[in-house]
Amino acid sequence: MFDSIPGAVREGDVIAHFGNPLIEQRQLAAGEALVPLTDRTLIEVAGADRLTWLDSFTSQALKGLPAGASTELLVLDPQGRVEHAAAVFEDGTATWLIADSADADALATWLQRMVFRSRVTVTVKSDAVLVGFFAGGGAQARVAVAAPNGHALVWNDPWQSVQPGGHQYAAVDGHPGADYAWTIAVLDDADALTGPFAGALAAEALRVAAWRPRWSHEVDERTIPHEADWIRSAVHLDKGCYRGQETVAKVHNLGHPPRRLAALHLDGSEVTLPQPGSPVLAGDAEVGQVTSAALHYEDGPIALAMLSRRAPIGDLVVRADGVDIAAAQQVIVPADAGATAEVPRLTRLSRRPLGEDPRNSR
Template sequence: MTEFASLPGAVLDGEIVAHFGNPMIEQRLLAAGEAVVPVGDRTLIEVAGEDRLTWLDSITSQSVARLAAGESTELLVLDPQGRVEHAAGVFEDGTSAWLIADSDDADPLATWLKRMVFRSRVTVTVHTDAALAGFFAGGAAEERVPAAAPNGVPLVWRDPWRSVAPGGHQYAAVAQHPASDYAWCIAVVDSSAQLTGPFAGALAAEALRIAAWRPRWSREVDERSIPHETDWIRSAVHLDKGCYRGQETVAKVHNLGHPPRRIAALQLDGSDTVLPVPGDAVLSGDAEVGTITSVALHHEDGPIALAILSRRAPDGDLVVRSQGVDIAAAQQVIVPADAGATAGVPRLTRLSRRPVAPDPRDPR
């Protein structure tokens, strides 16, 4: 098919199509299900073999052993301390399980998977030449993306972030989660077909992701991240499945609460021309309480960001310091400081140990 870089009007940021001339219009079209996004920062990994699902189930955070053809989910690979090492969307077509990972993570993830094969009847293959296209389900764009179907089932991963997955748990205490309309999909494009516009770039897709509070491995994850901090329990972790590496930490933090850090959404003051970048400091008064991980200009909300904050960061307004400029930031708490299964449950008061004087009316 035509290379993404040669699509009419494509403006590149490295090897990624950033936009096609007007990111704001592209966002509106994308949100309405009308535009298609060339996805150049994800890589496809195929896991084949008759043991593929039970094997993936045993080594990752998600329950995939009974994943049926055409079903999608996502999984995390955790280290023994429960920290996030890898993340991937998963789609089953009845013959192979297809993983979609951030490109920076794809080769390390595939290498780790191959080390874990042992005697399992599975093979792991990285398809670096696969073309991927993103769109929002329910609109005209879905009909214009020619998905490959090597085993008879179209390869379309449907992001599970839209709702709490079976076995998951949501920490965000909101009446209406912004992800409820986030019907994001990524299709593996048939190499013999041609993508047709209108198109949107990565800037548009990122803005809608941030507005939906959706974490990504390449943005919100560092060497200390655990799933609870980004509310990733809601879509990538099954709390009731069998043993896997890192499960003890997942269970402990979920049952006792208090993850060491927490994600928050920030509505930034748009009166200044400075737009923060990932890595900029988030302040409360003079104290640094966190770091910006993702930032975008939203077509309705203006400048928005996701930040990873210390658990002790206050719930009120904050300041983002970027290029020597302090930018006011209204905070929306996503993961509360006491996030966990017991959050909001009244704690029993400790019983008094003082001796009780006998009642003189007691005949005993």
């Protein structure tokens, strides 16, 4: 249905823009534009055991999640690497997951295999129509939202603040995610939608500017939550055991994740915008890869990059289509990210904090 909107330009699975991505960004940031989310899929998890069941093997504390609450979860492998990610909305009768479409079928299949004797059903709602917008403007008033169990299916992204049980590694005053009031709604009547509309290019630019990780971009076969500062919103450090929890606790308590997410401000004199996978260089050495890149309506060309923990702090270079683009680095995840600074380091023999004079203990 979205393809029939005048000006819609599709690129692959998404509508990239409606004629002017920069104007669309301004309207989206102001809460006025709606984004067709053709690359997201809705999954319904129903049944009396759904919350305790999800809580038992995902990164998020979900027991007792109240009706109307929004959060997010990660499914980790036994080594703590991210396999799946999903937005979570509870309506009191069912738990609704929103996943990137490229991951949705695999996530649903994995969930179905985990049911065993639990009173749970997992259903992919492939016909559901989803739109995104920013709260605080007029966009939400133009959306007829589905409410199959009495609660409107509207997910509010928790990225705006550190969630209960979470931890932020970014050592900044005024995190850019604080203003990221991203919202996803499941439509009841898609035919009644009216503009203005914004495309995926606008939505992605605002996501990158907020340092917000996404499964389809920041996750590869090695990613652990710490590297993307994802413990901030998707991991509860104080909940009970779940798959991958040992790695989460170990890396958080000892620090030093293998890689770290960084924000890059790119030289705007180049017309080339790097694609995901473009190498990031320090001198002649490759120290990481771009995961997301966008043209922001105020900041110009920006990117997120996953770098080696040993990548130097300072200016880097991104190589895109044979062109070297200067990149000013802003650290998101420090190389020593973790709770190290809060835990006294002990010697193996004495178990005293390092540097303590043993005479003081007499």
